[in-house]
Amino acid sequence: MEQLTGVTIEAIDLAAWAPAVLEVQAVAFGLGPQEVAVRLPIVGRHALQPGVIALAAMAQGRLVGFGYGMPNQRTHWWSTVIEPYLAARGHESWLDGVFAVTELHVLPELQGQGVGTRLIRTLCERSGLDRSILSAIDAETPARRLYRSLGYRDLAPSVRFPNTARPYAVMGAHLPLRDPARP
Template sequence: MEQLTGVTIEAIDLAAWAPAALEVQAVAFGLGPHEVAVRLPIVGRHALQPGVLALGAMARGRLVGFGYGMPNRRDHWWSTVIEPYLAARGHEHWLDGVFAVTELHVLPEFQGRGVGSRLIRSLCERSGLDRSILSAIDAETPARRLYRSLGYQDLASAVRFPNTERPYAVMGARLPLRDPSAP
């Protein structure tokens, strides 16, 4: 457990915390009730994956942020979608031996306080792998700026996931991630 700006970062049981985590994601990412209902069983399946790691950011007993990920496998749905985009840029090797950060969300009132940085850095440190990969909306957002400050670089852009309107970027970083608060 780590104390940070009134927020404690701790391991959580992803399956048990999925409803609360999706409430955070709905607010942070702007999901509607239908999207949350679709994602709940997906998170439940992810909770059963080998090597899944999940952390929660707690403030006075309330989940204010969360992140989870797992060792990437080429047969995961996400990998099958991003593989052609990575291959086109010579980055297909980023699908093997990497920790995939699946979700990372922090309530808006807790953003900009280092919560997201500690969540993702802690997840990656605990993974035991030497590289990490993730996808983010392909726009200059606070999330993209955070990932870049930690050492993530674009591996592919304009990635289209089924049933999404916005394009995504796939980003990768060597581990350990940089500490943006370090001098």
Template sequence: MTGVTGVRIEAIDLAAWAPQALDVQAVAFGLTPEEVMVRLHIVGRHAQQPGVIAFGAFSAGRLVGFGYGMPNRREHWWSTVIEPYLAARGYGGWLDGVFAVTELHVLPEFQGRGVGSALIRTLTGWSGLDRSILSAIDAETPARRLYRSLGYQDLARAVHFPNTERRYAVMGAPLPLRGAGGPGRVQSAPANSR
């Protein structure tokens, strides 16, 4: 991929790369070992979903970031949680015909270098859909600023997911994402897309 010095974006098999991806997420998101074990099972289930797409960011052969997502389905747990929040604001239609960015994480030492932007552009660019949706911690974080710079807007705020004290924002954007360039150049098509 061009544009991010020393980092290559390429398709990954989500199930095979799940342990390394969770190591990245643990550092980037501050997860405990117990939380990593729970999420490892979730990622394993996600890897089996129809249409899942996953990309990794590599530097010197090491995974330094990853992102994955899939076409959203109303019966997904995530959708059942956010649906009342979206419906209350008139955005219930955002659950249909949209690509859900499920996870996007970059190691701290690679943040601010365009890696996250390249990952999400590549991921959504391969989706084949016209819109993207995601959730992010409802605070002014670098991630929220990145998403806004790409065209994501708040659809719902103060969303409460079970088993967490943090509040989240649900954000949506038309595709392709806003900004210079398009999806990053990748080494190959997604290995696990269906």
């Protein structure tokens, strides 16, 4: 993986940056204007969660990627959806005492250049927790390969979120994350 120079990772105020990060997510994830409008208040609510960490990847004054997460709570909507899937596989304990990587997106032209790796590693390092959990589209995508290279493993495949057509996989990793540059 080629490392991109000139990209800085910096902490951001998620509420203030919500419109900008959603623009990046729209491009990276292929979201339309209606989907972005639905997600804006969700990001605003996430910004108010205790322990939320939000980071921006900046290149020449331009937002090129972002990530955020928070200590997981069983009462969060996401947790209530994934709990039965994790419980069915004996992984329900992954809902407690873990850092949930909520969103991680990099503009397509910069993917594969180490930006996502730097974002997720920094998020997890700053969490102060010893495990991390996330969900990703349940397909062999570059994102899934990235997560596996960092030490994430599948905890529950074929998770169905309401109003989504594609299944997701829930993945978990012990922290610190592996360094994908080391064999």
